[in-house]
Amino acid sequence: MSTHAQRERLLLADLLESAGPGAPTLCEGWTARDLAAHVVVRERRPDAAAGILLKPLKSRLDRVQQEFTAKPYEELIQLIRTGPPRSSPFALKQIDEAANSVEFYVHAEDVRRAQPDWTERTLDPVFSDVLWKRLERAARVLGRKSPVGLVLRRPDGQTAVAHKGAPVVTVTGEPGELTLFTFGRQSVAHVELDGEPDAIAKVRGTKLGIDA
Structure with missing residues (x-):
């Protein structure tokens, strides 16, 4: 298999x-x-x-x-x-x-997602869970350059702290989208950001990820 x-x-x-x-x-x-x-x-x-x-x-x-x-x-x-x-x-x-x-x-x-006619891909639940488990373990590394507190949240309510600090921005999305967001692909990730407008802008404008 x-x-x-x-x-x-x-x-x-x-x-x-x-x-x-x-x-x-x-x-x-x-x-x-x-x-x-x-x-x-x-x-x-x-x-x-x-x-x-x-x-x-x-x-x-x-x-x-x-x-x-x-x-x-x-x-x-x-x-x-x-x-x-x-x-x-x-x-x-x-x-x-x-x-x-x-x-x-x-x-x-x-x-x-770099192509003009791209369509969103639906991931199977098992692979989504695999991505989430990897994200939970790597969240602190991927989010270490965040200028504000950063919390990742699945739609079912599970959370992972990517960066401690205040104010806090909570990013909600499916594991695949959260993965893309924390790997520096914030502009194309289908997620919702909750927090103060200035804090959200800072998170969107920061290069997250391993090579940040």
């Missing part, structure tokens, strides 16, 4: 293929080709991918990313579909699921 990460991987590959290499994405400055190269480098070149989080290694990451960006677009799509080599930690189903379910979901929406 396929995992959430495997399904999101194939969906991302399909979306990238349909969009074409020059299509825009929600990743600032990146086309679909750039995003595809990023996904491949992250899985296949751990020596360079460390630069995603470690600034001293960023120049190496940029160099390797440029090399992969120059590859035929069809080859990049195929590398995403087939997944990492057996020697990669990502080849282990448990690691793939833990590391890539959210990653591929967010990047799939980066492609989908």
